[in-house]
Amino acid sequence: MSDNDRRERWALILGSSSGFGAATAIALARDGYGIIGVHLDMRSGLAAAEEVRQTIEASGVPVVFHNVNAADEAKRHGVVEAIGRLFDERRAAGADPYLAVFLHSLAFGVTLSYITTDPARREVSQRQLEMTADVMAHSMVYWVRDLFHAGLFAKGSRIFAMTSEGAVKVVPTYGPVSAAKAALESHCRQLALELVPFGITVNAIRAGVADTRASRAIPGHEELFQYARERNPAGRLTTPEDVAEAIVALASPRLHWMTGNTIGVDGGELMGSKQAEG
Numbered sequence: 405m406s407d408n409d410r411r412e413r414w415a416l417i418l419g420s421s422s423g424f425g426a427a428t429a430i431a432l433a434r435d436g437y438g439i440i441g442v443h444l445d446m447r448s449g450l451a452a453a454e455e456v457r458q459t460i461e462a463s464g465v466p467v468v469f470h471n472v473n474a475a476d477e478a479k480r481h482g483v484v485e486a487i488g489r490l491f492d493e494r495r496a497a498g499a500d501p502y503l504a505v506f507l508h509s510l511a512f513g514v515t516l517s518y519i520t521t522d523p524a525r526r527e528v529s530q531r532q533l534e535m536t537a538d539v540m541a542h543s544m545v546y547w548v549r550d551l552f553h554a555g556l557f558a559k560g561s562r563i564f565a566m567t568s569e570g571a572v573k574v575v576p577t578y579g580p581v582s583a584a585k586a587a588l589e590s591h592c593r594q595l596a597l598e599l600v601p602f603g604i605t606v607n608a609i610r611a612g613v614a615d616t617r618a619s620r621a622i623p624g625h626e627e628l629f630q631y632a633r634e635r636n637p638a639g640r641l642t643t644p645e646d647v648a649e650a651i652v653a654l655a656s657p658r659l660h661w662m663t664g665n666t667i668g669v670d671g672g673e674l675m676g677s678k679q680a681e682g
């Protein structure tokens with residue numbers, strides 16, 4: 405793909421109203437991408453979502469947000485069809501649009517133990533375990549497949565999914581999300597393999613611990629944040645903006661040969677070890 409590419413770049417962000425998804429949508433908008441966002445917010449979350457949408461709009465690019473459950477098949481079909489109609493309108497206006505970036509950044513997980521002998525605590529149910537895997541991992545496959553068959557991707561499209569160190573490490577009560585992250589990374593490799601013939605790359609982004617709505621919902625998150633600060637060679641948490649900037653760079657046409665990876669964007673947190681105190 406050359407730098408003379410005159411196609412109209414659009415990004416579809418699942419999880420566009422908060423955290424990594426919101427920061428990436430804003431950063432891509434500032435880089436000139438039209439933005440389509442999918443999020444699931446009610447009441448208090450709606451104002452935050454609208455604020456993100458307005459920030460994107462202020463960049464001067466077109467933006468459409470869909471407040472729907474990304475794990476619902478009918479809603480997914482509705483959004484994919486809406487993007488198809490939007491691209492048809494753009495073509496009628498003489499543009500050549502395509503989905504240059506797709507980001508899966510959904511945070512919707514159950515944090516419960518698999519086994520407990522404490523009657524005051526609940527164990528994760530089958531439904532909760534399956535729902536966490538469905539939203540946080542399997543939905544990636546269904547979205548990418550539908551977008552592909554709708555002809556919305558093209559040569560040079562970049563697909564990303566947010567993962568965490570939890571895919572390979574154990575953290576108390578993080579089991580359901582940990583399993584979903586392992587599946588998500590596996591889905592990324594499989595999709596990367598199957599999309600190579602079409603010039604589409606797929607990579608998982610392993611972000612360091614960041615202070616977001618989702619991470620604040622993890623029981624004991626203050627300890628998790630403190631541990632991450634101590635382990636991170638930079639001595640601080642990752643920010644959504646750190647990751648957003650990396651994704652803008654990774655979307656470059658120059659990175660056409662990078663696919664099927666789990667890429668750390670964590671300031672070296674994974675390799676860090678807790679500093680001795682005193």
Ligand SMILES: NC(=O)c1ccc[n+]([C@@H]2O[C@H](COP(=O)([O-])OP(=O)(O)OC[C@H]3O[C@@H](n4cnc5c(N)ncnc54)[C@H](O)[C@@H]3O)[C@@H](O)[C@H]2O)c1
Pocket residue numbers: 418419420421422423424425442443444445472473474475508509510511512539540566567568569610611612613614615616617618619
């Ligand atoms: N925060 C961290 O420390 C951290 C670290 C590594 C990876 N991650 C991963 O990054 C991703 C984003 O997490 P975040 O911390 O930015 O979370 P967040 O809570 O700030 O944002 C989550 C977004 O997902 C949307 N969402 C959730 N369920 C949805 C559904 N069913 N349908 C549509 N939209 C839905 C929300 O509306 C919101 O826009 C997650 O996959 C998370 O596991 C987070």
